[in-house]
Amino acid sequence: KKIVWGKFVNNGQTCIAPDYLFIDALVKDKFIREVRNQTQQLFDSDTAGFENSDSYSRLVNEKHSKRLSTLLQDALDKGAVLEMGGENSSDHKYMEPTLLSNVSSDATIWKEEIFGPLLPLNIYQSAKEIIDHINSQPKPLALYVFTKDRKFADELQQKTSSGSMCINDVVIQYSHPNLPFGGVNESGIGKSHGYYGFQDFSNAKSVIRQRIGLTNASAFYPPFGELKRKIVDFMIKYF
Numbered sequence: 001k002k003i004v005w006g007k008f009v010n011n012g013q014t015c016i017a018p019d020y021l022f023i024d025a026l027v028k029d030k031f032i033r034e035v036r037n038q039t040q041q042l043f044d045s046d047t048a049g050f051e052n053s054d055s056y057s058r059l060v061n062e063k064h065s066k067r068l069s070t071l072l073q074d075a076l077d078k079g080a081v082l083e084m085g086g087e088n089s090s091d092h093k094y095m096e097p098t099l100l101s102n103v104s105s106d107a108t109i110w111k112e113e114i115f116g117p118l119l120p121l122n123i124y125q126s127a128k129e130i131i132d133h134i135n136s137q138p139k140p141l142a143l144y145v146f147t148k149d150r151k152f153a154d155e156l157q158q159k160t161s162s163g164s165m166c167i168n169d170v171v172i173q174y175s176h177p178n179l180p181f182g183g184v185n186e187s188g189i190g191k192s193h194g195y196y197g198f199q200d201f202s203n204a205k206s207v208i209r210q211r212i213g214l215t216n217a218s219a220f221y222p223p224f225g226e227l228k229r230k231i232v233d234f235m236i237k238y239f
């Protein structure tokens with residue numbers, strides 16, 4: 001339910017929505033069933049169709065809609081399995097909540113931020129597979145881990161880099177007033193929220209006040225005799 005809400009709210013158009021999933025092979029089939037079930041309950045509880053639901057929004061414009069349609073078709077052309085959804089209309093800026101499995105590693109959907117209701121998933125055998133994939137891509141704004149295994153979560157935390165990380169939930173890290181929010185490298189520079197935002201959006205100016213007639217830099221003033229050279233050499237070596 002958490003993943004479905006975080007992915008499909010606002011039609012996936014949030015910068016910290018889950019972009020893709022790695023699922024343990026043992027829970028893949030059950031997970032897919034639950035995604036279908038929870039998507040129905042959250043966004044089409046009266047079964048009138050997602051296109052008629054007051055709880056399911058539209059894409060921001062026709063250009064973005066066409067881009068997502070191209071991503072979907074590219075994934076399907078390269079062997080992806082459509083597990084849920086897929087219906088879309090660029091004219092109406094509409095795309096169903098869509099779940100894809102068996103997505104080829106060379107599909108474009110793996111290589112850019114989706115920012116829409118397309119959710120690709122692949123299975124994994126070891127934490128290393130996940131870590132290697134994350135580290136092969138631009139650093140993400142957010143990383144989500146669902147597990148009861150503390151060591152597994154710690155390993156992903158320590159061996160990857162992301163703007164934020166949330167364990168056993170999604171999106172809520174943005175709303176925490178005492179946690180810094182922002183990206184790393186391609187996903188953003190600087191942090192906002194609370195004290196961290198004050199620090200990043202303030203211009204810290206250094207000011208030093210020296211006593212008249214005295215300066216710590218006098219040892220560096222010429223002329224440079226043997227004594228001053230020894231002082232400079234000493235400071236370079238030990239400071």
